[in-house]
Amino acid sequence: MNDTSNFAIRLADTVAILERIANEFAPAVFASSLAAEDMVLTDLILRNKLDIKIFSLETGRLHKETLAMLERIQETYGVEIQLFKPKIAAVEDYVRQHGVNAFYDSVEMRKECCRIRKVEPLNRALSGNKAWITGQRRAQSATRAELAVQEDDVAHAMQKFNPLTDWSEEDVWHYIRSNNVPYNALHDKAYPSIGCEPCTRAIQPGEDVRAGRWWWENPESKECGLHVVDGKLVRIKSI
Ligand code: SF4
Numbered sequence: 406m407n408d409t410s411n412f413a414i415r416l417a418d419t420v421a422i423l424e425r426i427a428n429e430f431a432p433a434v435f436a437s438s439l440a441a442e443d444m445v446l447t448d449l450i451l452r453n454k455l456d457i458k459i460f461s462l463e464t465g466r467l468h469k470e471t472l473a474m475l476e477r478i479q480e481t482y483g484v485e486i487q488l489f490k491p492k493i494a495a496v497e498d499y500v501r502q503h504g505v506n507a508f509y510d511s512v513e514m515r516k517e518c519c520r521i522r523k524v525e526p527l528n529r530a531l532s533g534n535k536a537w538i539t540g541q542r543r544a545q546s547a548t549r550a551e552l553a554v555q556e557d558d559v560a561h562a563m564q565k566f567n568p569l570t571d572w573s574e575e576d577v578w579h580y581i582r583s584n585n586v587p588y589n590a591l592h593d594k595a596y597p598s599i600g601c602e603p604c605t606r607a608i609q610p611g612e613d614v615r616a617g618r619w620w621w622e623n624p625e626s627k628e629c630g631l632h633v634v635d636g637k638l639v640r641i642k643s644i
Contacts, residue, residue, distance in 0.1 A: 412576055412579060415571055415572060415576060416580070418571075419449065419568045419569065419572075420449060420453060422554060422566060422568040423446075423449055423450060423453065423455055423457065423538075423568055424453070424455065426455075426457060426536055426538060426566055426568075427455040427456045427457050430535045430536035430564055430566075431456055431535065432458070432533065432534045432535060433456075433457050433458075433534060433535060433536040433537065433538065433566075434457065434458045434459070434460055434530065434531065434534050434536075434537050434538070435447070435450060435457050435458070435459045435460070435537070435538040435539075436460060436461075436462070436527065436530065436531075436537055436538065436539055437459050437460065437461045437486065437540070438461065438462075438540070438599065438600070439461055439471050439474040439475070439478075439486075439589060439599075440540070440589060440592075440598065440599045441577050441578070441581060441588050441589070441592055441597075442540030442541070442542060442569055442572070442577055443540040444474075444581065444586050444587065444588050444589075445540065445569065445572075445577055445580050445581065445586065446538065446540050446568065446569065447459060447478065447482075447586075448580075448584060448586045451482045451484060452584075457538065458487065459484070459486050459487070460486060460487040460488065460489055460530050461475070461486050461487070461488055461489070462488075462489055462490075462522075462523050462526050462527060462530070463488040463489065463490045464490075464491065464522040464523060464526075464601050465490065465491060465496065465522060466522065466601035466602055466603060466604075467601060467602060468589075468591060468599065468602045468605075470589050470590045470591045471589055471591070471599060473589075473590070474587065474588075474589055475488075477587040478587065481587050487530075489526040489527070489529055489530040490526060491521050491522045491523075491525065491526055492521070492525065495521045495525070496521060496522065499517065499518060499521055503517075506603060508603070508604065509603075509621065512622060515604075515619060515622070522601070528561070531561050531563065534563060535563055535564065536563055536564040536565070536566060537558070537561070537563060537564075537565055537566070538565075538566045538567075538568065539565065539566075539567050540567075540569055541567045541569070541570070542567075542569050542570060542571075542572050542573075542574075542577075543570055543571065544572075544573055544574065544614075545598065545614055545615055547624050548624070552567050552570050553567070553570065554566065554567055554568065554570045554571075555567075574597070574614065594607060595607035595608055595609075595617075596608070596617060597614040597615075597617070598614050598615045598617060598618050600618050600619075604618065604619050605617055605618055606620055
């Protein structure tokens with residue numbers, strides 16, 4: 406059952422999971438994309454003063470509205486989000502060899518761009534931690550239907566937590582509106598899911614919430630590699 410009447414239970418469960426991560430899996434980090442789900446988790450972590458560091462991947466191709474969220478978080482919570490950026494030499498090599506927008510040419514070129522701009526910086530950000538947290542939800546896409554709250558992330562040799570696994574989109578927005586949480590202005594322009602600017606577009610009414618991400622690809626290939634190992638989704642072991 407996933408109606409809003411059980412929202413208070415889901416919220417309490419989420420806070421309990423975050424507290425458990427902070428207490429039992431320190432040092433732990435939260436990878437924030439600065440989108441709606443991640444603003445819920447940012448608010449819960451900072452409101453409850455949990456010992457969980459928050460970082461974001463600054464790919465160099467983000468929308469100005471997404472970058473503006475960094476300032477809004479600073480103004481609202483007095484906290485600076487740590488940024489991890491791609492290696493300049495790797496970006497320059499890719500652009501020189503393939504072109505600045507080669508990710509449109511093939512899935513392989515797209516994954517290579519994501520590897521350079523997201524996966525490698527993510528690996529650096531996770532290094533030295535026992536657990537990481539994402540704002541992923543099961544209902545977001547076909548690729549996330551089997552998402553578990555806690556997963557054994559063998560690739561990074563750490564635990565991965567998805568505390569919003571059971572949340573619906575209505576839950577996310579109910580929390581944001583009820584608690585006056587700042588959110589990315591693109592969400593009001595038909596962007597339910599937000600990635601890099603050239604790889605994200607607004608969706609039409611009735612479309613899947615992730616239909617605007619890498620819209621030129623098949624739904625099955627639509628992950629950035631942050632949750633993929635050797636070309637396969639990392640759903641190694643649910644705990
Ligand atoms: S989402 Fe697009 S621009 Fe961003 S890293 Fe992936 S391919 Fe590159």
